[in-house]
Structure formats: structure tokens, C-alpha cells
Amino acid sequence: MDVTTKTEKKNDYVFKAPRGTEDVLPGKWELWRLLENTGRQVFDLCGYYEIRTPVFEDTRLFVRSIGEVTDIVEKEMYTFADSEDSSITLRPESTAPVMRAYLEYELHKIKKFQKFYYIGPQFRKERPQAGRLRQFHQMGIEAVGANDPLLDVETISVATRIFDRIGLEGYKVKINSIGCEKCRPVFRNILKEKLCEHEKGLCELCQSRLNRNVFRILDCKNEKCKAISYHMPSINDYLCVECQVHAKSVREALLEIGIPYIADAHLVRGLDYYTKTVYEISHSSLGARDAICAGGRYDNLIADIGGPSIGSVGFAIGMEATILAIENVMAKKNKPVAQDMLCSSPLVYIISMGEETKKQSFHLLNMIRKSDLSADFDYEGRSIKAQMRTANKVGAKYVIMLGPDESARGDVKIKLMETSEEVTMKQSDVLTWLLGRHTPSKC
RNA sequence: GUGGGCGUAGCUCAGCUGGUUAGAGCAUUAGACUGUGGCUCUAAGGGUCGCGGGUUCGAAUCCCGUCGCUCACCCCA
Structure with missing residues (x-):
């Protein structure tokens, strides 16, 4: 197979790490260790057990869990033919693999409620950008098998505890409820109707979003779109009673344990499986893509991939982004890079x-x-x-x-x-x- | 996939409107009365100026192409 490109000279090619991947050289490891070790400490502290799943899975697992019409599935997955009739995909996220393992070993039969954590690389074929790579790393938890709103709050507290321990100042917790399979479609239709009335005022992109992903319009940065969505109804007005009660409990509990949050009715998620609570933790030093942690509740995912109908909640921390944020904070405070972590x-x-x-x-x-x-x-x-x-x-x-x-x-x-x-x-x-x-x- | 910026020593960069052997700082290595560090001083090594083509008497400097990096957009951690 000849893979030599025109510009390569014979015997003179310098191999480089593939686009969107990163070598962590000695000297850069301290922060990775800091983040990873702190994560493990906090996960232990809160009763989460490590689970390691393969980096690739049956392609259908992701198609079914993430959603067929999402960008991830449509154009960002690294998918390979494994044999004539099987297709595998490098995991673009780890929630579905963890759930797959949970079901495969019938862990729910041993004990319905279980808490897991994972740390590892994920893969998404995107154009690289600040804090976003094709092979990136996530550290996350999944609390499987309980519907208690306090559990949603626990997961948020696990994330903030990690950031606090590291000394990462300046993060913000944003939360929202996106409803469940009962109330969300109702709101989606109403929103779509109302937005269609203003179709011409929306930016080109949002006009296409009308059919693709109506909720994203609420999140658009275009000034005209912002103005229009400002007058749109809020999801909060359309939540069913169950979702309302759940959302209220989450907010009350956050206050109770002293985690400041911003209720952001425009917070939406790109993955199909989320229900009720969604949240995001962002860091102001990061610029355009400022999320360092994102998560929420997914009450239908397990049933969607063939398991019993039980609810779960979890998050993923983007490690590259978090490390960038730590570096920014340290640069500002002129603090040396975690010297005491250094061995x-x-x-x-x-x-x-x-x-x-x-x-x-x-x-x-x-x-x-x-x-x-x-x-x-x-x-x-x-x-x-x-x-x-x-x-x-x-x-x-x-x-x-x-x-x-x-x-x-x-x-x-x-x-x-x-x-x-x-x-x-x-x-x-x-x-x-x-x-x-x-x-x-x-x- | 779309748009902007950039590509000069290992790293960070300088090199004005094209003109002799391409520079600095940091890093590296070696030395400063020979078995000793951190400071200082001295010296050395290290560059086909991303690659290819064009314009020109002459290009790192201008033009085109190409590759790569980067930032932003879509989307998302």
C-alpha cells in the first residue's frame, strides 16, 4: 500500500502525532496526575467504584444510545469494519459502554443501585480546537438505578468537590431541566410553532435548526436570535408535575448543601438520552468552549439499550479543558505547578x-x-x-x-x-x- | 465540513517597503589554576527560513499551490 504523499521526501519523513492527538511529555504530567489522583480520591470518598471498559464497542451501541440524528453519530465517530458483518467504533463517550457492561453482567440483578467511575480516552473525529481534541480524555461517574433528585445533587457535588480540592477557583454550575419523554415533546412543539412565526428573523443556521434541533436555537449567540428567544416560553413552564417536583428538589438540595448554581433555562444537551436534570460546569478562563464538566440524568437510556427501566445520573469531566483551566488559574496567581505532587x-x-x-x-x-x-x-x-x-x-x-x-x-x-x-x-x-x-x- | 491567523535553530521569537557568510534570549555541551552544583563570565554545537513552483540580476522577505499548526463556527467534554 503506497501511502506516501507528494510532499514527502524519500527517507526524510518525520512522523508526527496524528492530528487532534497530543503527547503528554515529561513536565506536563504533574497536572494530569493531580487531576486524576484527586478524582480518584473523591470518587472513593463518595462510594464510586472504578470500571474499565474497552475503547471500542459495537457501533450500534452508540447509534442507539446517543441518537441517530446527532452530529456525533452522523459524522464524528471513528468507525471501522471489524469483519464482514460487524462494525466497531472507538468510543465517543463512556456512559453507554458503562451501561452496556452493567447490563451485560446483569449487575442490576446483584444490586440495582450501583455507582461507577471511569477515567480514559474518548474519540471524536472533529476539527481540533482549543481544549478539544480527537483523542480526548474524560473522567466521569454514573450513578445507576435510582431516581432520587438528591442523587442528581450528589453527582454535582462530586464534581465540585474535585474542583475545590484542586483549588480551581472560578467555576460556575449551570443547571436546567429539559423534562422527560412526556413533557419535552409538548414543549418542543410549542417552541417550534412560536419560533416559526419569527423564522425570517433567525440566523440562517437557526432556520435549519428549526427542523433539526429546536432547543439549540435558545443557545444561539447571534444577537437577533438571542432577542427572539428571550421572548420564547421557558421549558420550566411546561414541565409535567413529576419533572417540576424533581427540579425543585434538586435546586433546594443544592442550596441546602451550599453549592451555588445558576438556573439557565437555555441550557440544552447534544445527546438524546438526557431527561430532567441537565447541568454544566464552566470556567470563565476558557473562552469559547468553556465547559469543563457536563452531565445530567438519563432515565431512559438503559431501557433504550435493552435493559430494565431504571433511571441514572452522571457526568463527564473534560480533562484537557480542566487542565487548561487549572493552568490559567495558576498563571494568574503565579503559583508553581503543583510541586508537591511531583515525585x-x-x-x-x-x-x-x-x-x-x-x-x-x-x-x-x-x-x-x-x-x-x-x-x-x-x-x-x-x-x-x-x-x-x-x-x-x-x-x-x-x-x-x-x-x-x-x-x-x-x-x-x-x-x-x-x-x-x-x-x-x-x-x-x-x-x-x-x-x-x-x-x-x-x- | 466552513472561515480567519500563522509556519525562521530543541523552545519563544527578531529579521523594516526583496540585496553580501540568517540573528537574539532560553535550553544544550564544554571551559573559568584540573574530585563538586545552584550565581556570573567565555566559547561551541545546532537552521535545506514547512514543502513545491513562479516573479526577479537577486527572496526568509512578493505571487500561486500544497502540507501542517492554530483559533473560531457547526457540534460538543
Whole structure:
């Protein structure tokens, strides 16, 4: 197969990460770890259990759950023929896969109500943009099998707890109810009728939305459309009694536990499966695409993919966007990048001096590591000065020197980098000395 | 899929209306009386100016194409 393009020169092609993907290089990992670790802590704290599902699934799972006429399904999925008659798709989101697993293993029969969390890559074939990639990462939860409005609130509190723990200031919680399968169609028709009266005043895009996705018109940024939708009825006036009661309980509980929110009647969702509560957490530092978390209740999804009729609620945090927001906040406060999360500085750097003593040093290195103290070593045969520079740069606390002089006496010299103080001791005492000052760590 | 911006050393960029061997800062490496870091100083390495074509005596600089990146739109995390 010849895949060489015209511009490529023979033997001269530099491979690049595919469009819309990102390499996380050393130095950028700290924030990913911070976010991931904090997420795991909070999920544990709140009784969510990790679930890992494959990165690809039967294509039909997504078509049925997300909705056939959504952009995701129509043009954004990475779909492949797996064999003659099966088609697989790289997951564009994880709610459906989690539900699939829940049903496949009949977890609802063991215990109807269960709480899951997942962290992992998702795939959507879109034009890349700030904070939006083709392979992106989400961290999310699904609380499956209960209709209690307090559960909706719990999920919101899980998200805000994560952001609070990280110290991400400046996020906003927006919530809305989009009704259920009973009241939403009623509102949709009324809205459509009313908007049709103003059809000519709407922007071109919104005119096409009239048939495609009426609710999105409420969310349009065009000034004329905004003006028109300002006078449109609100979904809140058309909610059925059940949905009204649910929405009211959610808002009351949010107040009760002290989570400030903005009730936004124009908040809509792109995925078909949402019912009742929808919410979004956004961060003002982000610009055009400012959502860092989105979620809501989906009472019909499980039944839609062949399971019992039970309600669930969940969210997904967009990790790229969240990390951007954290960086923005840190830049503003001039705070260093989560230094204490960093495990990459070795405690000890061992300087090797010449071939004769190198083996001894290497042996010492492995003794130290065996005690779970982090240590590193020079393999480049560089000058002592150069090795010292490296030790300093990587942030080692101690530099151990074992040269011919020390070796002859069975000693080592340890330099304490912070104070420049040097101590000499027997080689056999090094471990005890280090362990007396530092507790072993696994990181 | 649509529209805007950009593409010069590893990174961030300078290079005016086209003119001799393309620059800086950071980073890297090496040295500053030779077994020692962080500061300072010195020096070195590193660029087919994304790629292809055109205009011109001459182009990183102008034109066209192409690829890539980026931002925004649709949509969405």
C-alpha cells in the first residue's frame, strides 16, 4: 500500500502525532496526575467504584444510545469494519459502554443501585480546537438505578468537590431541566410553532435548526436570535408535575448543601438520552468552549439499550479543558505547578568517578533503591562537575560520591545539596543514615 | 465540513517597503589554576527560513499551490 504523499521526501519523513492527538511529555504530567489522583480520591470518598471498559464497542451501541440524528453519530465517530458483518467504533463517550457492561453482567440483578467511575480516552473525529481534541480524555461517574433528585445533587457535588480540592477557583454550575419523554415533546412543539412565526428573523443556521434541533436555537449567540428567544416560553413552564417536583428538589438540595448554581433555562444537551436534570460546569478562563464538566440524568437510556427501566445520573469531566483551566488559574496567581505532587526528583544522586569505583557505586545505587528510596546515577561518563550540575537540576537532596579515595577507606562522601555541607561515613552506614532521615516511598 | 491567523535553530521569537557568510534570549555541551552544583563570565554545537513552483540580476522577505499548526463556527467534554 503506497501511502506516501507528494510532499514527502524519500527517507526524510518525520512522523508526527496524528492530528487532534497530543503527547503528554515529561513536565506536563504533574497536572494530569493531580487531576486524576484527586478524582480518584473523591470518587472513593463518595462510594464510586472504578470500571474499565474497552475503547471500542459495537457501533450500534452508540447509534442507539446517543441518537441517530446527532452530529456525533452522523459524522464524528471513528468507525471501522471489524469483519464482514460487524462494525466497531472507538468510543465517543463512556456512559453507554458503562451501561452496556452493567447490563451485560446483569449487575442490576446483584444490586440495582450501583455507582461507577471511569477515567480514559474518548474519540471524536472533529476539527481540533482549543481544549478539544480527537483523542480526548474524560473522567466521569454514573450513578445507576435510582431516581432520587438528591442523587442528581450528589453527582454535582462530586464534581465540585474535585474542583475545590484542586483549588480551581472560578467555576460556575449551570443547571436546567429539559423534562422527560412526556413533557419535552409538548414543549418542543410549542417552541417550534412560536419560533416559526419569527423564522425570517433567525440566523440562517437557526432556520435549519428549526427542523433539526429546536432547543439549540435558545443557545444561539447571534444577537437577533438571542432577542427572539428571550421572548420564547421557558421549558420550566411546561414541565409535567413529576419533572417540576424533581427540579425543585434538586435546586433546594443544592442550596441546602451550599453549592451555588445558576438556573439557565437555555441550557440544552447534544445527546438524546438526557431527561430532567441537565447541568454544566464552566470556567470563565476558557473562552469559547468553556465547559469543563457536563452531565445530567438519563432515565431512559438503559431501557433504550435493552435493559430494565431504571433511571441514572452522571457526568463527564473534560480533562484537557480542566487542565487548561487549572493552568490559567495558576498563571494568574503565579503559583508553581503543583510541586508537591511531583515525585520525579530523586532523593539521592550518585556520582560515579572512573571505572574502578563505578561498580561499587552502582551496587550502592541498587541497595538504596531496594530500600524504596529514590536514587539515580550517571551513565554518560561525564565530568564530576557535569554530574553535579545534573544532580542539582533534577533536584536531588543528596549527592553521594564514591571515588578512589573513599573506596580505599571503605567510605562514601555525602553532600547535602541544600546546605552544601558534606559528611563522610562508612559505606555500610549509608542506608541507615538515609533511612533515619527519610521514610521510604513508593513513588 | 466552513472561515480567519500563522509556519525562521530543541523552545519563544527578531529579521523594516526583496540585496553580501540568517540573528537574539532560553535550553544544550564544554571551559573559568584540573574530585563538586545552584550565581556570573567565555566559547561551541545546532537552521535545506514547512514543502513545491513562479516573479526577479537577486527572496526568509512578493505571487500561486500544497502540507501542517492554530483559533473560531457547526457540534460538543
